[in-house]
Amino acid sequence: MSNRKILIVEDDGDVRLGYHILLNAHHYDTFFTSDSLSAVSGARTHQADLMILDLGLPTGDGFVVLEKFRANADLAAIPIIVVSARDLHGNKERALEAGAKAYLQKPWDDDELLSIIGQLLGQPDLSVAPLG
Amino acid sequence: MSPRPDVADHPPRILIVDDERANRELLKVMLTPEGFLPLTAASGEDALAMVAQQPPDLILLDIMMPGMDGYQVAAKLKGDLSTRNIPVIMVTALDDRNARMLGLSAGAEDFLTKPVDRAELCVRVRNLLRLKAFGDYHDKYSQMLEGEVVSRTAVLAERTKQAAVLTEQAALLDLAQDAIVVRDMDDRILFWSRGAEVLYGWLSREAIGRRTGELLRTEFSESAEKIEATLLRQGQWEGEAIHHKRDDTRVIVASRWALQRDAADAPRRVLTINNDITDRKRGDAERRLLTERLSLATAVAKIGVWEWDLASNTLTWDATMFDIYGLPPMVPMPFARWSAAIHPDDLPAVEATLQRAIHEKGQAAADFRVVLADGSFRRVSAVERVILDERGNVSRVIGVDMDVTERKEAAEALEQSRQAQIQFKDAFLSHVSHELRSPLTAIKQFSSILLSGVAGELNKEQHEYQQIVQRNIGQLQAMIDDLLEVTRLETGKLTVEPDRVSISDAVTDALDTLRGTARGKGITLSGDVPADLPLAYADQTRLRQILIILLDNAIKFTPDGGSVAIRARLLQQERSCLLLEVSDTGDGISPEVGERIFERLYQVSEPGTASRKGLGLGLYICKELVTRQGGRIWVESQPEKGSIFSFTLPVYSPKEPVRS
Numbered sequence: 001m002s003n004r005k006i007l008i009v010e011d012d013g014d015v016r017l018g019y020h021i022l023l024n025a026h027h028y029d030t031f032f033t034s035d036s037l038s039a040v041s042g043a044r045t046h047q048a049d050l051m052i053l054d055l056g057l058p059t060g061d062g063f064v065v066l067e068k069f070r071a072n073a074d075l076a077a078i079p080i081i082v083v084s085a086r087d088l089h090g091n092k093e094r095a096l097e098a099g100a101k102a103y104l105q106k107p108w109d110d111d112e113l114l115s116i117i118g119q120l121l122g123q124p125d126l127s128v129a130p131l132g
Numbered sequence: 133m134s135p136r137p138d139v140a141d142h143p144p145r146i147l148i149v150d151d152e153r154a155n156r157e158l159l160k161v162m163l164t165p166e167g168f169l170p171l172t173a174a175s176g177e178d179a180l181a182m183v184a185q186q187p188p189d190l191i192l193l194d195i196m197m198p199g200m201d202g203y204q205v206a207a208k209l210k211g212d213l214s215t216r217n218i219p220v221i222m223v224t225a226l227d228d229r230n231a232r233m234l235g236l237s238a239g240a241e242d243f244l245t246k247p248v249d250r251a252e253l254c255v256r257v258r259n260l261l262r263l264k265a266f267g268d269y270h271d272k273y274s275q276m277l278e279g280e281v282v283s284r285t286a287v288l289a290e291r292t293k294q295a296a297v298l299t300e301q302a303a304l305l306d307l308a309q310d311a312i313v314v315r316d317m318d319d320r321i322l323f324w325s326r327g328a329e330v331l332y333g334w335l336s337r338e339a340i341g342r343r344t345g346e347l348l349r350t351e352f353s354e355s356a357e358k359i360e361a362t363l364l365r366q367g368q369w370e371g372e373a374i375h376h377k378r379d380d381t382r383v384i385v386a387s388r389w390a391l392q393r394d395a396a397d398a399p400r401r402v403l404t405i406n407n408d409i410t411d412r413k414r415g416d417a418e419r420r421l422l423t424e425r426l427s428l429a430t431a432v433a434k435i436g437v438w439e440w441d442l443a444s445n446t447l448t449w450d451a452t453m454f455d456i457y458g459l460p461p462m463v464p465m466p467f468a469r470w471s472a473a474i475h476p477d478d479l480p481a482v483e484a485t486l487q488r489a490i491h492e493k494g495q496a497a498a499d500f501r502v503v504l505a506d507g508s509f510r511r512v513s514a515v516e517r518v519i520l521d522e523r524g525n526v527s528r529v530i531g532v533d534m535d536v537t538e539r540k541e542a543a544e545a546l547e548q549s550r551q552a553q554i555q556f557k558d559a560f561l562s563h564v565s566h567e568l569r570s571p572l573t574a575i576k577q578f579s580s581i582l583l584s585g586v587a588g589e590l591n592k593e594q595h596e597y598q599q600i601v602q603r604n605i606g607q608l609q610a611m612i613d614d615l616l617e618v619t620r621l622e623t624g625k626l627t628v629e630p631d632r633v634s635i636s637d638a639v640t641d642a643l644d645t646l647r648g649t650a651r652g653k654g655i656t657l658s659g660d661v662p663a664d665l666p667l668a669y670a671d672q673t674r675l676r677q678i679l680i681i682l683l684d685n686a687i688k689f690t691p692d693g694g695s696v697a698i699r700a701r702l703l704q705q706e707r708s709c710l711l712l713e714v715s716d717t718g719d720g721i722s723p724e725v726g727e728r729i730f731e732r733l734y735q736v737s738e739p740g741t742a743s744r745k746g747l748g749l750g751l752y753i754c755k756e757l758v759t760r761q762g763g764r765i766w767v768e769s770q771p772e773k774g775s776i777f778s779f780t781l782p783v784y785s786p787k788e789p790v791r792s
Contacts, residue, residue, distance in 0.1 A: 012570055018577030025586040056566070085569035087562055087616055089625070106569045107576035107609060110584070 003029040004121050007048035009039045009065060010083075011058055015106075019052065026114055036060035040068050043075055050121055053100070055084035055091065066098035079120040083108060143169040144261050145186075149179040149205065150194040150223070155246070159192055159223075162250045168257065176200030180208060183215055190260055193240070195224040195231065203238040210239025217267050219260035223248060311385070311406040317399050319343040331385075331408055333378030344404070348375040359389075364399065367391045375406070384410045431455075434535035440467065441528050442490075456512065456535045458504045475501035475509065486516065490526045493518055499536075511540040554623050561619045565612045572612075576605045614749040618732070621756050628760040632784045633668045633675055635700045635710060636661045642679035643698065650687050656695040657683075665700055667784040668710050674757045675781070679714070681750040682777050686716035690774075694718065708783050709763070715776040721769040729767060730755040754779070 011034045023030050033042040036057045055062035069075040082095040085106040092103040102116045146168045150156045160170040173179035195202035209215045222235040225246040305312045306326035314323035324339040351374040363369045369389040385406040392401040436453030446464035478500035489496035495517035502510040516531030579601045620626035639659045650657040686696040694717035703709040735748040758765040758779045769775035
């Protein structure tokens with residue numbers, strides 16, 4: 001079976017590379033956009049199975065992306081993990097309310113990230129109980 | 133005008149006294165042709181009666197008569213003041229010396245011997261008449277002189293009496309302490325009272341005759357011409373003047389002038405009464421100065437003074453009050469005009485305060501806003517006190533309104549600036565921590581990649597070194613978290629939401645979290661929570677946070693192979709409290725550190741504590757969190773043996789609200 005596809009919206013190149021190495025090593029295909037505007041088109045083009053979303057993005061807040069995904073029927077089903085350097089306080093709650101499935105603070109723990117991805121992709125019905 | 137002695141205005145009347153009719157007739161016959169008017173009397177008694185009725189100019193008196201003889205008659209006549217000047221010629225037959233002596237002794241002026249020679253009679257009568265005329269003149273003159281003396285004496289007496297009265301009056305004037313000065317129209321001093329002597333230092337005898345203007349160097353507040361005109365027109369003047377004393381000191385006098393006019397209505401003298409009001413003026417000036425200072429002070433401090441008369445329901449305001457309220461002055465001012473100026477939201481409370489002060493007969497204070505004509509506000513702080521009338525009822529309320537707009541605005545600006553600073557610090561720390569986390573993310577990512585062997589297998593050393601990198605990343609991450617936590621504590625963003633909490637669960641959770649770290653150092657972790665321990669009333673997340681900080685610290689400061697334990701129990705002395713203890717087998721804390729260990733940024737700096745210290749915020753955060761949950765935290769330590777950090781939490785009671 002082909003690898004699951006993960007879209008990563010992240011403006012930091014180093015971090016993008018880190019994602020790429022880690023996720024490829026765990027047999028995920030990775031696609032990248034570095035701004036909020038191209039997130040929707042990226043998800044459609046690559047038919048992403050999951051999205052990792054940063055909040056502080058050059059062309060608009062990550063929350064805007066969350067709203068767009070929730071508003072579009074073809075995208076609403078894609079599980080989103082928000083990974084941000086922003087303070088957990090306030091942001092986590094808000095992100096989960098906006099439709100994110102999980103919230104991780106940078107720098108995250110790789111094992112935790114991989115575990116969440118595994119859960120979200122292997123057991124889609126877990127989405128009703130947000131992780132984090 | 134003097135009488136002329138030699139001119140008779142009537143024929144001289146000659147009284148002939150003789151008991152012999154023949155003798156009387158003879159003499160009558162002799163005298164009549166000579167121009168005399170002879171009168172006759174037959175006895176001494178008759179003669180005296182006639183003399184008393186109308187005195188004759190001369191008497192021819194017979195000596196030897198029955199009844200009163202000539203001597204007796206003569207003596208009688210000469211003994212009477214009114215008849216003594218009538219010349220008497222004794223006519224006698226006795227031509228002897230003895231008889232003449234008796235006659236002269238009796239007062240007779242001359243003698244004629246019988247038989248009387250006509251020529252001799254006439255000469256003697258004429259001579260005596262002439263003499264008598266002189267005598268009469270002398271008498272009259274003397275009388276006139278005497279009369280004049282008497283009248284003059286009377287005038288003098290009158291004058292003396294008047295002088296005495298004047299002196300007495302002057303003495304009365306002297307009793308007055310006022311300086312009383314009488315001067316003529318040439319300003320020369322006529323009278324100078326004792327009071328004037330005392331006031332000016334000049335004696336009466338020195339002052340009299342001198343000009344007041346020169347002596348006292350008078351200075352008037354108005355022109356001398358004007359004063360003079362007033363005096364002449366109204367007959368008086370009243371005002372203040374400055375005089376100089378003999379010793380040159382200045383006195384301020386209240387001066388009253390009265391003009392005296394003579395019979396022809398011409399101005400004659402001026403009475404001036406001067407009172408020394410220097411002290412009073414100084415007092416006035418001092419009072420005025422004091423009032424001015426007070427007004428200045430209240431004006432500068434923007435303190436308005438007011439009085440509220442309850443009976444009339446009117447207000448009396450000073451100028452500052454009108455300034456504060458931006459109203460045109462109005463006296464008295466209706467109460468409603470004030471209440472209309474108060475912000476409607478503040479008015480009920482302010483009026484209630486006033487009513488309370490009246491009800492309690494005391495004082496009160498209120499803060500409110502005044503709405504100005506342009507709609508802007510003034511902040512006013514008022515203090516008032518009631519004034520009781522003689523029956524003990526509240527009649528008035530007096531108070532001050534202070535314009536505290538600037539002060540309040542300054543305080544608000546300060547608070548705003550403080551808030552802005554806090555917000556800035558908050559924003560700054562959020563920003564900094566965010567920016568610090570981004571590179572840390574990449575560092576951790578790649579360190580993890582290396583450790584995972586994705587990029588190639590690491591040898592033993594490389595693996596170990598990457599673990600050191602990972603541990604330090606963890607510390608850096610913890611510091612950033614602490615920094616944000618403290619910021620939240622100070623900005624009030626950190627909220628504590630107490631609820632029912634199981635201590636057992638919280639302890640288990642905390643132990644699980646740090647088991648890995650403890651294992652890394654070979655430290656034994658243990659928990660001891662009685663199964664029947666009551667629930668705590670606390671914030672579960674915060675309790676977990678406290679326990680993790682304390683456990684993490686304990687592990688950090690405990691040498692490899694030591695032990696760290698959590699123990700929980702019900703506090704014996706206070707059964708509403710739960711006690712939690714985190715004990716270690718570390719180096720302990722020296723007693724002098726004591727409670728300071730809970731201070732912000734406090735760092736243990738002792739040799740041997742080689743591990744990283746962190747920011748020194750963990751225990752501060754613990755203390756804040758414990759305190760905010762109604763507990764307290766403390767440390768007991770024995771050097772070389774270890775420390776016990778203890779804290780309390782309230783036991784949950786069914787009365788406490790439970791979050792759904």
